[in-house]
Amino acid sequence: MKILLTANYTPFIAGGADYHSQGVLEALREHGYQAELMRLPFHYGEQHITQQMRYVEQLNVQTPNDISVDRVISLQFPTYGVAHPEHVVWLMHQHRACYELFDPATASPELAELKAQVEAFDNHHLSKAKKCFANSPRVAERLEHYNQLSAEPLYHPPYQAERFTCADDWGYIFYPSRLEPLKRQTLLIEAMRYTCTPVNLLLAGEGSQRAALAALIEQYGLQDRVRLLGYCSESEKRTLYAHSLAVAFPAFDEDYGYITLEAMLAAKPVITCTDSGGPTAFVEPDHTGWVVPPEAQALADAMDAAYADRNRTQQLGQAGRTHYQQHNISWNQVVEKLMSAFESKTA
Known part of the structure; x- marks a missing residue:
């Protein structure tokens, strides 16, 4: 079974998201799946983000280069905008500048316009996923508060x-x-x-x-x-x-x-x-x-x-x-949860 993970790549900025992405990739491979990680460049700035949302919506992830992809697991904004009939999201976080960090008193007109675009993007694509997990209860709470969408918290262990x-x-x-x-x-x-x-x-x-x-x-x-x-x-x-x-x-x-x-x-x-x-x-x-x-x-x-x-x-x-x-935090539990979500019926 071929599984495609989608995440971001920001040159010269590394952090927990990198360990998260690599961790689930290695865990899926250890369980016998053919897994690949597709990382898309992410650049801050309202115009760049708008372009990136449009780009991911046009990607062909079902049969890239005539290779059939069986499952897609998306980890980060805006990569969960890709379309696939077997698509699960494990949300690290949304674009925070448009949600809990947004301050209407100081936001530029460009950021205010982007906020509306990001909310519409998230509402559309996250609601289409077969299932949505969040990497913590706090991320799930934000999704419920701002988008009225549910996500199941799914913990993963730190690196090493x-x-x-x-x-x-x-x-x-x-x-x-x-x-x-x-x-x-x-x-x-x-x-x-x-x-x-x-x-x-x-x-x-x-x-x-x-x-x-x-x-x-x-x-x-x-x-x-x-x-x-x-x-x-x-x-x-x-x-x-x-x-x-x-x-x-x-x-x-x-x-x-x-x-x-x-x-x-x-x-x-x-x-x-x-x-x-x-x-x-x-x-x-x-x-x-x-x-x-x-x-x-x-x-x-x-x-x-x-x-x-x-x-x-x-x-x-x-x-x-x-x-x-x-809490039984392990990569085995992560793989079990993610893969079992594909067996459930689409809401």
Whole structure:
């Protein structure tokens, strides 16, 4: 059976979407399917996005080059606009700039026009899919809220999930993520001003906010307690998880959040925020971590609590790993769910 996956490709920008796409591709092949990943270039900008939506609607994915494709699984906007009678969507997220991140007070006329086009595109194509999954409850909630369409949450494991380990903590809070405004590293740096314990903060990753974050750390005189590590390899990242006291993940309205799952695999509790979206589906307050308001003082209190009672923090981390295991998150389950959806009747 030939299965075509559709996803995006953005040159020089890599992230969780790449692990997601490659993970399901490898899982399908391990289960004996002939699977290929078709990645289409994605460029930001209203005019580019309009052109991309039109392009995917014209693609022939049933018999490309006279080769018959049996099934199509689409992962990203706008690639789920392709037409195929056996089509399932596993939604990473929609084009967020036209949904929960859209602000009519600041949006340009071009973005407002694109918003209407994207909504019509999504309503049409997602409703035609044989079944729609979402990679998290938060993504499913958005789809229901904005498009009145249902999606079943389907979890998948982080990259190399089996390699995460737990080791003695070295007294620091770890946060690996792109240095971008929605990830809110600024909020954590602000919080470090209010901590009462000698807890440290390690920020791994690269992004547009690095210079601004470095300036903020210097402005507050936190150079001895807050470090910007820059790029870390996967092996280095796992070591940093293993020796962390706890893991911070205060991003705004995250879709899924590998960081939460990676922390749980490393048996480390998670500090997240009430408006962080995806992580709140896994983090249970006082059981697997802390869920606090997106305020510097509240985050500082959580970091202090983690440092002040290290035994309790370790217990929360162990509970997190158990919580992860209870969800039966595996690529085997993903393949079973996706392929069984093709056997169901079209709604």
